Structure formats: structure tokens, C-alpha cells
Amino acid sequence: MSTLNKVNDLQVVNVSRRRFIQGLGLGSGALVLGLSLPGFSALASGQSMKDKAEHALNFFVAIDDNGKTSIVCHRAEMGQGIHTSIPQMIADEMEADWAQVFMVQGKADKRYGAQGTAGSTSIRNQYIQMRQIGASARQMLEQAAANVWNVPLTQVTAQNHEVKNLSNGKTLNFGELAKAASQLTPPEAEKLTLKSPEQFKYIGKEVKLFNMDDIIAGKAIYAQDIQLPDMLIASIARPPVVGGKVESFDASEALKVKGVVEVIQLKERNYPVNVQPLSGVAVLATNTWAAHEGKKKLNIKWQDGENAVHNTKAYQQELIDKVNSKGISVRQKGDVYQHQFDESLTVEATYSVPYINHTPMETPSATAIVTGSGDDTKCTIWAGTQNPQWAQSLVAGELGLPQEKLENVALNLTLMGGAFGRKSKSDFIIEAVELAQKVKRPVKVVWTREDDIQHGFYHSISANYLKAQVTPEKGADFWLQRVTYPPIGWLFNDKQDRPNDNDLSLGFGDLPFELNNLICETQTVTTHIRTGWVRSVACINNGFALGSFVDELAVKANVPTRQMWLNLLGEDRMVDVKAEGFNYSNYGMDYSTHPIDIKRMKSLINLISDKANVEEALPENQGWGISFLRSFGSYVAAATKVEVSNKQVKVLEMHTAIDCGVAVTPDRVRSQMEGAMIFGLSITLMGEITTKDGRVEQSNFHDAPVTRMHQSPPMHVHIVDSQEPPGGVGEPGVPPIIPSITNAIFHASGIRIRHLPVNKTLSV
Amino acid sequence: MIKLTINNQDVDLSVEKEMPLLYAIRDELKMTGTKFGCGAGQCGACTVHIDGQAMRSCITPISFAQGKQITTIEGLDENNDHVLQIAWREYKVPQCGYCQSGQIMNAAAMLSNNANPSDDDIDNAMQGNICRCGTYPRIKSAIKKAAQLKQSRES
Numbered sequence: 001m002s003t004l005n006k007v008n009d010l011q012v013v014n015v016s017r018r019r020f021i022q023g024l025g026l027g028s029g030a031l032v033l034g035l036s037l038p039g040f041s042a043l044a045s046g047q048s049m050k051d052k053a054e055h056a057l058n059f060f061v062a063i064d065d066n067g068k069t070s071i072v073c074h075r076a077e078m079g080q081g082i083h084t085s086i087p088q089m090i091a092d093e094m095e096a097d098w099a100q101v102f103m104v105q106g107k108a109d110k111r112y113g114a115q116g117t118a119g120s121t122s123i124r125n126q127y128i129q130m131r132q133i134g135a136s137a138r139q140m141l142e143q144a145a146a147n148v149w150n151v152p153l154t155q156v157t158a159q160n161h162e163v164k165n166l167s168n169g170k171t172l173n174f175g176e177l178a179k180a181a182s183q184l185t186p187p188e189a190e191k192l193t194l195k196s197p198e199q200f201k202y203i204g205k206e207v208k209l210f211n212m213d214d215i216i217a218g219k220a221i222y223a224q225d226i227q228l229p230d231m232l233i234a235s236i237a238r239p240p241v242v243g244g245k246v247e248s249f250d251a252s253e254a255l256k257v258k259g260v261v262e263v264i265q266l267k268e269r270n271y272p273v274n275v276q277p278l279s280g281v282a283v284l285a286t287n288t289w290a291a292h293e294g295k296k297k298l299n300i301k302w303q304d305g306e307n308a309v310h311n312t313k314a315y316q317q318e319l320i321d322k323v324n325s326k327g328i329s330v331r332q333k334g335d336v337y338q339h340q341f342d343e344s345l346t347v348e349a350t351y352s353v354p355y356i357n358h359t360p361m362e363t364p365s366a367t368a369i370v371t372g373s374g375d376d377t378k379c380t381i382w383a384g385t386q387n388p389q390w391a392q393s394l395v396a397g398e399l400g401l402p403q404e405k406l407e408n409v410a411l412n413l414t415l416m417g418g419a420f421g422r423k424s425k426s427d428f429i430i431e432a433v434e435l436a437q438k439v440k441r442p443v444k445v446v447w448t449r450e451d452d453i454q455h456g457f458y459h460s461i462s463a464n465y466l467k468a469q470v471t472p473e474k475g476a477d478f479w480l481q482r483v484t485y486p487p488i489g490w491l492f493n494d495k496q497d498r499p500n501d502n503d504l505s506l507g508f509g510d511l512p513f514e515l516n517n518l519i520c521e522t523q524t525v526t527t528h529i530r531t532g533w534v535r536s537v538a539c540i541n542n543g544f545a546l547g548s549f550v551d552e553l554a555v556k557a558n559v560p561t562r563q564m565w566l567n568l569l570g571e572d573r574m575v576d577v578k579a580e581g582f583n584y585s586n587y588g589m590d591y592s593t594h595p596i597d598i599k600r601m602k603s604l605i606n607l608i609s610d611k612a613n614v615e616e617a618l619p620e621n622q623g624w625g626i627s628f629l630r631s632f633g634s635y636v637a638a639a640t641k642v643e644v645s646n647k648q649v650k651v652l653e654m655h656t657a658i659d660c661g662v663a664v665t666p667d668r669v670r671s672q673m674e675g676a677m678i679f680g681l682s683i684t685l686m687g688e689i690t691t692k693d694g695r696v697e698q699s700n701f702h703d704a705p706v707t708r709m710h711q712s713p714p715m716h717v718h719i720v721d722s723q724e725p726p727g728g729v730g731e732p733g734v735p736p737i738i739p740s741i742t743n744a745i746f747h748a749s750g751i752r753i754r755h756l757p758v759n760k761t762l763s764v
Numbered sequence: 765m766i767k768l769t770i771n772n773q774d775v776d777l778s779v780e781k782e783m784p785l786l787y788a789i790r791d792e793l794k795m796t797g798t799k800f801g802c803g804a805g806q807c808g809a810c811t812v813h814i815d816g817q818a819m820r821s822c823i824t825p826i827s828f829a830q831g832k833q834i835t836t837i838e839g840l841d842e843n844n845d846h847v848l849q850i851a852w853r854e855y856k857v858p859q860c861g862y863c864q865s866g867q868i869m870n871a872a873a874m875l876s877n878n879a880n881p882s883d884d885d886i887d888n889a890m891q892g893n894i895c896r897c898g899t900y901p902r903i904k905s906a907i908k909k910a911a912q913l914k915q916s917r918e919s
Contacts, residue, residue, distance in 0.1 A: 079860030079897045215861030216852045217844040218797020218837030222862060225796035233791070258780055287779075289787040292803070361801050361809060361862040361896045417799070417862025418896045449802040671859055671899070678898030701806040701894065710887035712900040 060090060060133045063141075067161060067175030069096050074106035076117040076386055078360075078416035078423070079675070080730045081668030083210040085123055086130055088665060092202040093134030093195060094141075096174070097161035103210045108388030108411035116387040118424045118533060119587065120632040120728025123664055124594075127726050128194075135192045143187075144180035145172050197723050203664050211415065223365040223384040223414045224446060231367065231442040232261055234435050235291035238280035238455050241304040241694035242273060242529050246281060253297035254283050259290030263298070264438055266431065272494040273530060275394070275425035278455055282435055288446055308694040310528035312354065315691075316461055319525065320350050323465035323482040327521035330501060331509050331582035334517030339478045341469055347552045348467040352755045353541040355458035355689035357698075358534050359706060362417020363447040364428035368436040370399065377401060379409045379433060384416030386424035394426050395433050420679070421533035425457050453704050454696040457532025458689055460485035464545030470557045475567035479518045483508050483542060486527035497524040499538070501583040507542035507629055507735060509582040512596050514570030520582065528694065535679060536734040539631045544684075547627030547739025548754065551746065561626050561743065562609040565602075572599040587632050593725045594633045600659055604628060604637040604720070611718050612639035612655040621645050622652070623747025627739040633727030634660040635720075638677070638736040644749035648763040651681065651741065655716045656733055661724035669729050673717040676733025682706040683734070684741045685764040686757050711764065768829050770795075771839025781827035785819075786810045788826045789836060797837040797865045801894065808893030811866040811873075812836050818873035820892075837865035840872060847913040848872055851906040859897035867893050871907050880911055 062070040071087040083103050091101045106112055114125065138158045145163035146153045155166050162173040197204070214220040239245060251263035262284045269276045283294035326337075366383035377399045385391045388411050395409045396402075416423050428445055436443040447455075462485035468476040487503055489496040499522050501509070509520050534540070554564035575596040577584045586594060605628050609615065614624035621643055628637040641653040656673040663669045686705045690697045698704035742753040751761065758764055766777045770793065777792055789798050789812070798821060801809030805820040812821045813835040814828070840846045848868050858864045867890070874881060874889040881889065886907050895903070 077860075079858075081859075209856060211861065212853060212856060212858060213844070215858045215864050216849050216868070218865045220861050221796070222799075224800060225790075227791075227794050227796070287783070287787055287791040288800070289780075289783050289791075359896060361807070361860065361894065362799070363801075415862075416860060418860045420896070446800070449804070449807075667856055671856070671897075671902070674901055675859055675898030678900060679896075700802055700804050702804070706894060706896060707898075707900075708891045708894060709900045709903070710891045712898075715901045 061094070061137045063174050063178040065175050065178060067100055067173050069101045069174065070104045071101055072104045072106045074112035074115050075122045076384070076388065076413050076416060077211065078117065078384070078386065078419035080672060081209060081665050082117065082122050084207065085665045085668065087210070088202045088207055089127065089130040090134035092200055093131045094138045095158040095160060098202060098207055100161055105413050107413065108392040108409070110389055110406070115389045116424065118386050118421065120730045120732065121588070124589065124633050124726045124728050127662065127664070131194050132189065132192060135194055136186050139187045139192060140181040140184050141174055141177045143184055144177040147180065148172060204662060204666060206667055207665070209667070221414050222362050222417045223367070223382060224362055224417070226367040226382045226414065226444060228367065228369070228442040231444055232284040232286065232439060233288045233291045234282045234284045234432070234443050234445045235295040235448065236266065236280050236282045236431060236445065236451070237295050237298055237300055238278040238451065239302055240454065241302070241307050242278065243271065243305040243307050245279065245303045245305065247301040247303045249281050249298045249300040251298065253299070254294035257285070257290050257294040257297065259285040259287050260294040261285055262439060263294070264435060266434060272490070272492050274491055275427050277427045277431045277434065284435065284439060284443065291446070292448060304694055307528040310691050310694045312461060312690040316352055316354070316463070319461065319463035319484055320352060322484050322523040322525070323463045324350060327482050327484070327523040328498070329519055329521050330504055331520040331577065331580050332518065333515065333580045336478050336480045336517045336519045339517060341478065345470040345556065346467065347549065347556050349465070349549055349552055349754055351464045351541070351545040351548055353462050353544060354687070354756060355461045355529070356534055356540070356683055356687040357453055357456045357458055357689050357704060358420040358422035359452065359704065360416070360418030360420055360422055363449055363452040364423065365444065365446045366429040366432040367442060367444040368429070368432035369442045370433060370437040370440070375401065375405060377408060381409065381411045381429060381433065382414055383411065383429050384414045384419065384423055385411070385426065385429060386416070386419050386421070387426070388413055391426040391429050394430060398430050398433050399437065420535040422457065425532055449701070450699045453689070453698050453700065456689070457530045459534035459540055460488070460531040460538070462541040464541055466545060466549040468553060470553060473567065474557045474559050474563065475514070475570070476553050477516050479511070479513065479515050481508070481511070482521040482523065483545070484523035484525050485538070485541065486525055486529070486531050488531050488533060490527040491530060491532070494527070497526065498522050502585045503538055505585040505587070506538040507546065507631055508538065510577050510584055510596065511546070512575045512577070512598060512601065512630070513568040518580070529691065536631065536731045539629060539731070539735040540683060540738065543627070543629040543631070543735025544738040544742070544756065547629065547736060548742055550627070551625065551739065551743040552752070560615055562605055562614070565605045565628060569598050569602055572602070574598070587728070589633055594727065596630065600635050601628065601630060604635045604657055604659055607718060607720070608637035608639045608655055608657045611657065611716070612641070612653070614639050621748055623744045623749070625740045625743025625745070625747060627736040627743060629732070629735040631732040631735055634658055634729065634732040636732045636736050638740040640737070640740040640744045642741065642744040642748050644745060644751070644762065649685070649745060649758060651711065651713045653713050655718065656737070657718040657720065658729070658733065659720035659722055660727040660729050660732070661722050662726045663719055664726065666719060669719055670717045672729045673733045674715050677715050677737055678707050678712055680734050680737025681711060681741065684738045684756060684758055685711070686759050688757050766826050766830050768826070768832060768834055770834040771836060777826065779826060781825060783826050784822050785812070785824045785826050785829050785834070786821035789821060795836055795838055799862055799865055801863065801866070807863070808870055809863050809866040811869040811893065813869060813873055816873065816876060818870045837869055840868065846872065847910040847917065848875070848906065850913060851910040854909065855902045855906040857899050857902040857906050859899055863893065863895045867895065867903055871903070871910070875907070875911060875914060879915060881907065
């Protein structure tokens, strides 16, 4: 626990700089603070404004003479609420008045440190750092006031946007102190005192959310909303098979469409495919409709290439066959293979999950302007991207700029109209840059829904195999599990032929059960299509398989599913899966702050079972299903009640319980859990992308459906009150939802869904 | 030349008569509150009112809107205090927010026709509007709250 309030060894530095101040429209007396994060350059040192006037911002806090406080959010907003949560952590330690705090979206800049909004990391990795930023600002304001009053620092205290003199009760507000504070050297990290949880004013409390009013008024700006003078809009026809090329096309009909200005063939790209564009042919027009209409008239002939062999129906069977035979061991204890299984006590099951698309409501889009040439090439981009620094670096590469010229690429972040992992890939941004450079005009690339569904980075098609024997104590042993799927790493290294240890850390190799005999294996595969991180990543299939299998074991042992979970988890303890030879990555976190804590797991399983009352007596065609997974540093359990009649599933009620440690913005934790239930419903009931001859067969919502309102039941979220270090929130909600639904279907109907989605077996 | 009235303003547009209203609103009039989601009338992100009816502007040719009254999210209430917008703020409905203009516009048309919608009424009226973030439970709560607000305003 001490780690939470201990100031770590990062240094907050005063980096008042003219450009930042100008950028914010603030007076020159502003106090501007940045944080020296690991990997920062020496630029982040406390030098005078004049010396640093030419450097771009790496700042978080600015206060103007009137007290208006601007706080940078360097992470990207896609609906998770980080625009509120980052300022919330800083403002709390600062003692700033929330009504005077304004959020400023940070651009791509490596001096912010890790900026990628992925892996549910924004809070769990920065809870201390962001609070330090606030505490440092607070102490500088206090010091400035102490200097005015000529009293020791201990005689003053900041409170609600002003500093109070404890000896005479006088006050100075933050605006009055900003200029003097900005002249001070920031305190050393060890002199910062962070608040204890009972002192929090905003962390863990309800606050007004940024963006909310603009969204509701239709004023919020997303990537597709960028409008620039002289801008062209590009619609691109991409090879239907990954690795395919344009054999021929005819621009003449497209150019006849009123508004179409130019037709441009994009450059061909090589393996590995990375997150680069797929190439193809772009139609550029003065309005979006003309661009899309022009694209339909290109009459392109494609060379499909080697991936035209990819048919998901056969491929899925290959994966299933592979996990049903001995594979490559990544974790082992005791000896499973020598065991003579008692068939009457053994459960053996294979589960599969198809490709799944992110399908954010806003299709990918980016706008770019490119000017100059050679090392003087400059580029300005507006995009919704989860990984601005990666995009910036790739764009620099695209333009032939050396990495020391990264600042030539100005990447402005818009809101993202959903992302779910799709917008961590920069292909659409590079498309805009490539075209803008060619036409020397601003270009906005807009993907159609068909583009989005047919040229995605899909959640990998997968198969999981599990086998175990029920013990006399109604637990299980002799546990054999295998998984395989096309690995995301193939994007970057087309020789990678199986999930690596990092991939297998996602709800597979970290099996926390008390077992005497265990083996975890994977298998090699070939990859034919782009796969990528989709919300919860491999925890989708691993969580589905595990949660289903525990339920199947419970049925075999004739005990409630809750009891089987508790029996398998065993004694309260911290589990070290590395001790059994598995190279576990623990979502990039240390065991010391984020252990695998069996007690927290068991309490979540009990909590969800009690809150949802899952052991209640139900009509014959109704059933409850539960499941659990610890992922991304958080513990989440789910319960779903369904009714199955005439082969039709109706979801009646859903519950999710999360222990994410400190919940900084509880309402957004709640909304993420609601969202996870609906995302999980989509995956479970209807999520499926298939390929034939290498081409994606689906195209829009009619054949790639997602959950709609009438399929969304009443939902309940239970947040555990905790002061443990924060875990992730965006992703960990999804994995337990999936098997909670299929388990419920089994208990309502006796139909065991081992192959998603459900609508292949039952109506939804 | 196409003449139409949008948010009580008369506009003349020199565009192809087949152009879907969505693109005229976004690209020609630069009003970006109305969103593209599917281009096929399947998701509701582009919902606007044409003579008070909720319509999918992505599949509505602008010629259909000629001479008609169009309302977009920007024109729903001059102070953004339509009962739905008030309720939306109270329930903190949006996550990413992208689909919300369409959700609100669709719900507004429903409330005009049905002052006291049941859960089933809401499901039926709103199932054409997709939200991928999963705000359905809050949308439903907010619509019911807005209906109450509307009734208390009118009584």
C-alpha cells in the first residue's frame, strides 16, 4: 500500500515556455509544469523561458493571472473518459477548483513519455506521476505565497484554488500567485507529499466530465469533422486480399463524377505489412459523396497474391485440429501426460472464436497537409489516434524525415468516435500523408463502413483446448490447455508463427488455479490477414475458454459454478506463475504493485454471485451464468441471466463487478463496464468476420451486426471500494462477460456453446 | 440549385440532386454535428428531422429535402436545453459521443409522437441507432427522464 502514496523518483521540472503559453492563449506569468518521465530528453530541465522558447510543449499545468488552470491530457479520448481522469488526478493534488480547470489535449510529443492509449494503461501506469505534477504545482504556489508573506512554507497551505496563511488567515488566489510561482525551481521529488486517500476531493468522486456538453450539443470535433480550405476528400479502394496489388484500373469514369478532382494509385507496400497502408487506388474529390461514388467506378483488376488461399471455414478447423494435438509447452508442473484419465470425471473441450472487427462508430479518418521538401518537409495532421507518437514516427519515415526531425510532423489529436484498438494502427493516417504530399493540398481520408469491415486488423481467429479431471474435493487436476491463433506480431515480423509469451500472458499462461499437474501449450500457425489488438485482445478467447471450462467442470462435479471457481482457486495467496517456468508479462506491471491475488479473485466471484443472486430458483428455460478473469491489472466477474425458448436467446439481466483498485473516475468505470457488457454481447451473440479466397465476406451492419438496444438488457455494475493501486478499466470488463452469457445459455437450455458466435446455433 | 430550410435558415445549394443530404450538411454547409456511420441507413448516426420526422440523411437524396424543413442536432434547441439534452447531461450518457447526435435526434422525434414511451416503445424506436460504446442503458433512462421533464413542462 505504501507504494501508492510514496512519491517515486521522477522529477517534476519547471518548463515555462513561451510557445506553450502562446498556444494556450495565456499571459506570460503562467506557471507551467512538466514532468520528467523515464525516457525524456534533457530538454525537460528547469531552464528559463527564454532559453526554451523554441521548444515544443511537454507540459501539463498552466495557470493564468485570473486563475484559469489549463491541464494537459496527453492521452487520447475514445469514450473512456481520460480527458477527465488525467486533469482530475492533477487538480486534486493541486487543490485546484474543478470549475476553473480546463483540459487541453496534448499533441504527439515524446517528451510526454508513454502516450499510447492502449492496454488500459493511462491510469494504472501514471497514477503517481500525474499526482506528482499536481503536488509540485501546489507546493510552488505555496512557496510563492510564503515568499510574499515572508513566512516558512509550513505556515501556508493550498486549499480550493488559493493559498492560506495559517498564522493570520490571509489568502492569495492561484491567479495572483501564478507568475511568482512560475519563477521558482520545482521542489525535489522527495519533498513532495501526496495526499492520503481520505484527503481526495476529486479522485474517486463525481466531477463534471469534459466533452460532455459539446457532445450533447453536436459541437464535439472528431477526425471526420475536420474542414480545411482547399481540402480534398479521399476515398480509397484497397486490395481485397492482404498483400494483393493493383493489376489495372480505369480512372476515366471516376473522373467524370462531378466533384472528383484526381485519381491516384497509392504506392505498393511490402511485407511485413506493419500498420502501413494496404495500397490501392484513391479518388480525391471536393466532397465526400463524390469521392465514394468515384471509387465505385474505378474498374480495378487485382492480383490477389498468396493470401487468396485463406478460407476461414477450413482455417478454423485447422486451428481446432492443432490444439487437439501435443504442442509447445510454455508452462508445466507435475506430469499431465502420464496420467490415466478417468473418463467419467474428465472434461475435454475445444472452443473457438472467429475473427472480430473493432467497428468503431466513426470509421477511420485523418487529414494531412504536407509542405516543403527533403529535410524541410513539414506535415500537419489531424486524426483520432490511440498512439500519436508511433503515428508521428511512422509519418516521419513516410516523408523520409530523420527521427531527429520528428517535430516537423505536428500531430493534432481529435476525439475518437470509438476505437477499441483500431485506431492504434496508423494506416489511415499514412494514407492521408501519402496523398497530401502528392497533391500538395490538404487531404482528408475517409473510410466507408465497408472499408472498415473489410480492411481491419481483426481480433484473431482462435482455438482453445482444455482437459482436466475433477478431484474428490470437487476441484480439478491434471489440467491440460492449449491455444493457438495468428499472432499480432506477424504484422511486424512475418516469420512469427505462433503466439509469444507476451501474447500468452493474456489469460492463458497466468492460470491461477491450485493444481498439482498442469501443462500449457501453444502451436504454430500461418497468418494470412492483418490481426490486431481488439479491446481485451487474447483475453477474449482465453477468457471465453476458461470461463466455459470451469462451468463445464462444475456441471461434471455437480456443484454450483461459484463453488468450482472457489475450489480451483484454493487458499488465499499471491500466485507466482513465473515459478512454474512461464515468462509472464503481467500486463507490464510489477508483482509488488499488481500481484495475482487469490483473495481478491474469490471475493469478486462471491460478490457477483450474491449481488446477482445467481443460485436463485428459475423457470426451466432460464439460467444464470457466471465467469471471472483478472486482466490488465483488474479483477472482473460477470453474471448473465438468459431465457431460451424455441431456439431463441433473450438476455434478461447482466451484472459486472470490478475491483480495479482505486477508481479515479467512478462514473466512467461504471460506463466502461456497461460498455463492456454490450461489447461482450456483440462478440458472443453475433461477432464474426469470415473470409473466402482471402476476402472478407461481410461489408456493413446488415451482415456484420453489433448489439442494438432491444438486445441490451438491464445492467448492474458493482465497483469494489478499494485503495489498492489502480488497474485497467477499458479492457478487463469484456472477457468474463462472454462465458457468462454462454454458460447462462447452457443452464437455461442444456445447449453448450463452444464455438462463437451464438447466432450460428441459436437465434439472438 | 436546391433550396431547403435547415435549422430555420434558408439555404441554396449547388449540388447534384442525388447527393445524400448528409454530405450536403457536412461538406457543403460545414455543420458536422450530424455523423456518418454506415452510409446505408443501418446505424442512425446521421439522423436528422425532415418536417419533424427522423430520417437517415446518409440515404436521403437532397432532392427529397428540397423545400422541406430540416433540423439537425445544432438546431434542436438554441440553448442546447431540449429535455433530452438535459436528461442526457444528467445521466452522463455519452462515452465517445459519436453516435449521440443521431440518438438524440431519433429520440426527439419519438418523444414528439409518444409522450410517455414504455421500455418496449423505446426499444422499438431506438433499435435503428447503434452505439458501439454501449450507452443503451443510459439512453433508455435518459429518454424516460426527458419524457417526465416534458410532461411537467407542459402541465
